[in-house]
Amino acid sequence: MFKDDFLWGAASAAYQVEGAYDEDGKGTGIWDHFTQDVTRCAHGENGNIACDHYHRYKEDVALMKEIGLKSYRFSINWTRVIPEGYGKVNEAGIRFYSDLVDELIGAGIEPMVTLFHWNYPYELYRKGGWKNADSPEWFAQYVKVVVDALSDRVRYWFTFNEPQLFLGGGHKIGFHAPFEENSAKDMMTLYRNVFLAHGKAVSVIRRNAKLSPMIGMAPTGSVCIPTDKITEDEARRRTFDFDSEDYFFSNAWWADPIMLGRFTDCACDVFGDDLISFTKEEWELVSQPLDYYAFNVYQAQTDMVPDRSKYDDYSYIGSPRTTTDWNVTPEVLYYAPKFFYERYKKPIMITENGMANTDWEFEDGKVHDPQRIDFLSRYLKELKRATDDGIPVLGYQYWSIMDNFEWTSGYDKRFGMIYVDYRTGKRTLKDSALWYADVIRSNGSKL
Ligand code: BG6
Numbered sequence: 001m002f003k004d005d006f007l008w009g010a011a012s013a014a015y016q017v018e019g020a021y022d023e024d025g026k027g028t029g030i031w032d033h034f035t036q037d038v039t040r041c042a043h044g045e046n047g048n049i050a051c052d053h054y055h056r057y058k059e060d061v062a063l064m065k066e067i068g069l070k071s072y073r074f075s076i077n078w079t080r081v082i083p084e085g086y087g088k089v090n091e092a093g094i095r096f097y098s099d100l101v102d103e104l105i106g107a108g109i110e111p112m113v114t115l116f117h118w119n120y121p122y123e124l125y126r127k128g129g130w131k132n133a134d135s136p137e138w139f140a141q142y143v144k145v146v147v148d149a150l151s152d153r154v155r156y157w158f159t160f161n162e163p164q165l166f167l168g169g170g171h172k173i174g175f176h177a178p179f180e181e182n183s184a185k186d187m188m189t190l191y192r193n194v195f196l197a198h199g200k201a202v203s204v205i206r207r208n209a210k211l212s213p214m215i216g217m218a219p220t221g222s223v224c225i226p227t228d229k230i231t232e233d234e235a236r237r238r239t240f241d242f243d244s245e246d247y248f249f250s251n252a253w254w255a256d257p258i259m260l261g262r263f264t265d266c267a268c269d270v271f272g273d274d275l276i277s278f279t280k281e282e283w284e285l286v287s288q289p290l291d292y293y294a295f296n297v298y299q300a301q302t303d304m305v306p307d308r309s310k311y312d313d314y315s316y317i318g319s320p321r322t323t324t325d326w327n328v329t330p331e332v333l334y335y336a337p338k339f340f341y342e343r344y345k346k347p348i349m350i351t352e353n354g355m356a357n358t359d360w361e362f363e364d365g366k367v368h369d370p371q372r373i374d375f376l377s378r379y380l381k382e383l384k385r386a387t388d389d390g391i392p393v394l395g396y397q398y399w400s401i402m403d404n405f406e407w408t409s410g411y412d413k414r415f416g417m418i419y420v421d422y423r424t425g426k427r428t429l430k431d432s433a434l435w436y437a438d439v440i441r442s443n444g445s446k447l
Contacts, residue, residue, distance in 0.1 A: 002387055002444040003221050004263040007073030007395025008436075010064070010326070010417060011352055013161065015047045015125040016063045016404040020054035020076060022312040024092035027083025029119030030177040031130075031407075040179070042410035050405045051420050057100050057152050059427065063418055064401065065107040067433050069439040073351060073397045074100070075117035076146055077163065085121025094149045094329060104219060112156035115143055115201060115352075116411070118166045118177070130190045130197075140200035146353060147301075158218045158351065159201045162296060163194055165220065168248030176407060182269055184274065187248075190429035194277045195257060199285035202264060206288070216294035217258065221251035225300040225335045227313050231337075238301075239339050241266050251340075259344040260377060261287035290392055293344045296352035297336045300329035322375070323356040323407075330378035337386040337393055352399035353379060356406070356413035367419040372432040381447050382437065400434065402427065 002080035014030045022028075031047060038044030049247050053060055064072055078085060080093035104111045104242060114137070120129060124138055133140075143159075149167065158391070160166075167190055169176040205213050211328035222229065224238040245265070261283055267275055278286060300314045320328035337348040355375045359367050380396070387393050403416035411422055417433035420426075 002393075003382065004443065006393070006443060007071040007349075007397075008440040009069050009073060009103070009110070009112070009395060009397040010067075010401035011073035011397040011399050012053070012075070012404065013114065014075045014077035014080070015060065015117070015119040016400070016406070017051040017053040017402065018080075019047065021048045023054065023081060024080075025090040026077065026093060026094070027079035027085070027090075027263050028122040029077065029079045029413060030122055030125050031119045033122045033125075034177040034179060037375075040177075041408045042326065042412055045405065045410035047405040049422075050364050051402055051422075052401075052425050055095075056425065056427075058103055060418075061100070061103045061107050061434075062184075063427060063429060064104075064109055066429065067417065068439045069109050069401075070440065071156070071395055071397065072104055072299045072401065073114060073156075073158070075114035076140055077119055078116065079119070079121045081145055082121070082142055085124035089145055090328065097146075098149055101150055105153055105344065110273070111150075111154050111435070112144070112158070113154050114158040114161050115146060117161040118170070120166075120178075120264040124225065129178070130171070130193045131186060133193070135193045136196040136200050136430045139197040140204050143204045147205055149432075151205070151211055151213065153211070155211045155214050157209075157213055157215045158294060161218045161351075162220045163191075163217075163254055164249050167194060169192065170318070180384070181286070188274060188276050188370070192278075195278075195286045196282060198258065199282070199288060201216045202288045202290070204357065214291040216290050216349060216351075217254075217293045217343040218294045218296055218380065219251070219254050219294040220249075220352075221334045222249050222301050223251070223252070223297060223332050223339070225314075225329060225331045230237065230313055235335065236339050236342075239335075240264065240343065255293070255344065257286055259287070259293065259346070268349070289345060292409070293340045293346045293350045294349040294351040295336060295340060296399070297332055297350065298353060298355070298399075300328040300332045300335075301327075301399055322371075323358055328355075330374060330375075330382045332382070334381045334382040334386045337383065337391045341391045347394050348386075349394045350383065350396045352397060354399040354415050356415045358417075359403070359414045359419055361419065361421070361428060365428075366419055367428050367430040369430045369432045372430065373435045374438075376432060376436065377447060380444065384444055384447055392444075403430045411425075
């Protein structure tokens with residue numbers, strides 16, 4: 001059963017929805033910068049205008065209220081607040097987020113802030129970005145500015161969204177900004193600085209927040225589920241183990257240092273002497289207790305690992321797939337909370353889950369998305385099963401509140417519960433939004 005105060009929500013990220021990429025004093029982020037090269041993203045698209053949420057946020061919050069959301073997870077565009085990433089603060093940027101928070105609270109929606117969802121300041125990138133030894137401190141300074149401005153109204157904080165993607169995808173494999181392929185040695189420097197930045201951010205929030213904070217991270221990773229061929233023990237082992245190839249997408253690589261204060265054994269085996277080393281004080285910083293284990297999860301065993309043939313247990317010819325070609329595997333919302341709770345012993349928060357679909361406006365003017373309703377019904381039943389088995393789950397944030405700029409996929413992939421006509425900006429609640437509204441009203445008993 002879902003608890004009475006279960007946080008039924010939805011999520012977004014600043015670069016994907018805001019637009020207004022150069023307005024009111026905002027500085028340039030790496031996504032702003034690199035997407036001006038039309039070869040980077042599908043159809044040469046970028047987030048310059050996106051959903052124009054920056055100008056339409058009141059309308060968007062009104063729609064969230066209509067759905068009955070209890071929470072909304074959004075991210076802060078670092079360069080809207082500090083245009084060069086470090087130093088001078090842009091008051092207009094602070095005002096935007098402060099007004100958004102007020103609007104949400106006025107609508108009875110709990111604001112949840114992700115401090116970093118990938119649009120890294122371009123000026124800091126030019127100074128080496130996360131490779132620079134000062135980068136944890138730059139992040140900490142930015143976090144302090146945000147916490148000072150919003151923590152009288154915001155309680156829920158996430159330091160990083162998916163380091164797997166912005167470091168592994170952006171700096172190792174090079175399919176996300178800044179589109180780099182760094183050496184193994186440089187990758188260790190990048191990881192080290194991001195671990196430290198996370199730790200510093202947690203300290204800054206704990207020390208300065210006015211409302212007692214709830215702090216987590218929002219990583220993702222490969223989760224395995226049992227099948228006819230895979231036992232539960234084997235699924236659990238695969239969820240936390242890794243070999244040299246796909247380590248960056250492993251849960252244990254990220255979460256063990258943060259949640260348990262040590263590297264997983266396979267990290268020591270794989271990297272030997274090349275593994276990051278932290279001093280005792282640095283370990284204490286990195287592994288400060290968090291309030292929950294938050295997690296973005298879409299499918300069992302994601303397809304981000306380079307060699308898919310290794311785990312082909314969840315897809316077969318003609319198997320159910322979403323528009324991003326991701327496996328439809330509802331049980332992952334049972335096993336992910338279970339495995340993470342067993343290992344990290346913290347309440348669970350689902351910070352992203354959802355599906356892309358080829359939605360359009362029908363002749364009757366509505367957006368019918370039965371696949372999404374079926375997807376959600378199946379996934380949420382599994383989440384409910386986890387709560388029935390005693391796993392403490394605090395909330396569920398659907399990805400995404402509205403169709404948006406899906407990074408290098410451009411605008412083709414529609415994840416939203418709100419349909420966006422990008423020519424006019426018009427919003428339409430999809431059938432799934434109305435269905436979700438019913439689920440929320442019944443606190444999940446409708447499932
Ligand atoms: C997550 C991200 O990886 O999944 C989101 O946190 C993203 O920002 C979502 O939009 C969907 O993934 P993709 O690869 O289709 O953009």
